[in-house]
Amino acid sequence: MPLTCADIPKLLCAILLPPIGVFLEKGCDNHLIICILLTILGYIPGIIYACYIILFY
Known part of the structure; x- marks a missing residue:
């Protein structure tokens, strides 16, 4: 599944918390x-x- 613009804030949250x-x-x-x-x-x-959860689901 390709990376979308909606995934960027999720990844930032995943790095912080x-x-x-x-x-x-x-x-x-x-x-x-x-x-x-x-x-x-x-x-x-x-x-x-x-x-992993954000990028592969």
Whole structure:
């Protein structure tokens, strides 16, 4: 799926606070819970997961 203009603010949110970027993309779903846990365990894994969700869904 190509990158659109709507994905740019989501990616910025994903870099600053990864769960917000996932919430904007998928809503309250199991992906949000996974992202919150990864962000708590380590900030970088949360960012990677959030960018993956935004770019591939």
